[in-house]
Amino acid sequence: MAKYKKNERQEILLERINEDPFLTDEKLAEIFNVSIQTIRLDRLELSIPELRARIKNVATEEVDKIKSLSLQEVTGEIIDIELNSQALSLFIIEEGHVFEKNEIARGHFIFAQANSLCVAVINEPLALTKSADIEFKRQAKLHDKVISKAVVNDMDNNNASITVESKVDGRLIFKGQFEMYYSNEGDNNG
Amino acid sequence: MAKYKKNERQEILLERINEDPFLTDEKLAEIFNVSIQTIRLDRLELSIPELRARIKNVATEEVDKIKSLSLQEVTGEIIDIELNSQALSLFIIEEGHVFEKNEIARGHFIFAQANSLCVAVINEPLALTKSADIEFKRQAKLHDKVISKAVVNDMDNNNASITVESKVDGRLIFKGQFEMYYSNEGDNNG
DNA sequence: ACTGATTTTAGTACCAACTACTAAATGAGG
DNA sequence: CCTCATTTAGTAGTTGGTACTAAAATCAGT
Structure with a gap:
């Protein structure tokens, strides 16, 4: 139970609280075998907020994440659109979109961007997707900015034919040919 | 500022706190134009925990949700698998997977299930998806149980050809022909 | 209009997990 | 031994409550 020096203790304190933000000063005091006051002094010096504030931060952050996830009804942000003709969207690959191990974007997000753009x-x-022919030309990685371009080739008889190309840094990563069904009845898309 | 009756107020209280768990009793008292004691009585009767407990729940629950999201690396639950031959997965359409307005599943989740199964x-x-030919035969709706079956047609020269069929209640909703690239180097999938 | 029950307020004591502050005790180095 | 940094102790005050008692207001039925 050798006590740490101030420096050491504060470093480890930071780590510990990062790992588990739910630790009270009391428990931390036990862990480091110092008084509560010392822990409080440490938090003050390191400007680590108190337990409740930490919990609240976690909660609000996670709420934001959920919100941004439900925003993904349309994957990607539409940056230019000419209805029934062509459209452009940007999709930035974030942590949630990649495989943890190799940071390669999951194919279905790339597909989703294209598909959403068609809709x-x-x-x-x-507007419903009837069928698609798709090709993954190269991988998209974490933090890549994927620009997707949809061009409507033709539209008649409730059927539209759309070509989509997605690029990262100007290099083609995805190409798809989408056949869509549309109707002026009903209320939404798919 | 007509005051609600107890019943009404408690119903709305539930909704309000569900929408925004960060409301203090004090603010709720203002909102409903009643005393703090009344709010506390209401919470007691409805067994709604206090603010701090609510926040803590959000914090811990949402952490779990994020975890389950990373579990979505594979979309759907694999229920049977014979490696390099065939596999079956179940995917239940939940709120997050459908368009709010018409409760039709977003196509990319159906695609994702199929794609994950191939991987x-x-x-x-x-294992990376090179290309796919897909067809959405009919719509999947909220709470549908989608069973996806992948059959490996052939594998050679680092290329696999896989056919996927997804059904709801025995009726085909999706069919896809996937061409995959695989390798024993690298560490993961796509 | 009166009564009895229901609902709403008020008020007190207490809690956790603090902040902010003052002050004393303990170390460690020169 | 003296001194400065570090640690600990202790008090008062805060937020957002619980748990409880009791009074006041409101309502419903006769």
Whole structure:
């Protein structure tokens, strides 16, 4: 139970609280075998907020994450659109979109961006994907900015044919040919 | 500022706290134009925990949600697998997977299930989707149980050809032909 | 209008987990 | 031994409550 020096203790304290933000000063005092006051002094010096504030931070952060996830109804941000003609979207690959081990984007997000764009470019209340021919040309990695471009080739008889190309740094990573069904009845998309 | 009756107030209280768990009794008292004691009585009757407990729940629960999201590396639960041959997975359509307005599953989740299954069935450290031909036969709706079956047609020269069929209640909703690249180097999938 | 029950307020004591502050005790180095 | 840094102790005050008692207000039925 050798006590740490101030420096050491504060370093480890930071780590510990990072690992588990739910530790009270009391427990931390036990862990480091010092008084509560010392822990409080440490937190003050390191400007680590108190337990409740930490918990609240965790809670609000996670709430934000959930919100941003439900925003993913349309994957990617539409940056230019000419209805029934063509559209452009940007999708930034974040932690949630990649495989942990190799940081390669999961294919379905790339697909989702393209698919969402197809739905968006069609100016009708109902738009469903009927079929698609897709090709993954190269991998997208964490933090890549994927630009997707959809071009409507033709639209008639409630069917639209759309070509999508997705690029990272100008290099093609994905290409897809989408056949969509649309209708002015119904209320939404798919 | 007509005051609600007890029943009404408690119903709305529940909703309010569900929407925003960060409301103190004090603020709730203001909102409903009643005393703090009344709010506390209400919470007691409805067994709604106090603010701090609520926040803590959000913090811990949402951490779990994030974890379950990373579990979605494989979308759907694999229920049977014969490596390099065939596999079966179940994917239950939940709130997060559908368009709010019409409760139709977003296509990319259906695609993701199929794609993940292809990755899983290949018993190699690296498996990437090269291309796919897919067809959405009919819509999947909220709470549907989608059963996906992948059959490996052939594997050679680091390329696998896989057919996937997804069904709800025995009816085909999705069919896809996947061409995968695999390798025993690298460490993961895509 | 009166009564009895229901609902709402008020008020007190207590709790956890603190902050902010003062002050005393303990170390460690020169 | 003296001194400065570090640690500990202790007090008062805060937030957002619980648990409890009791009074006041409101409502419902006769």
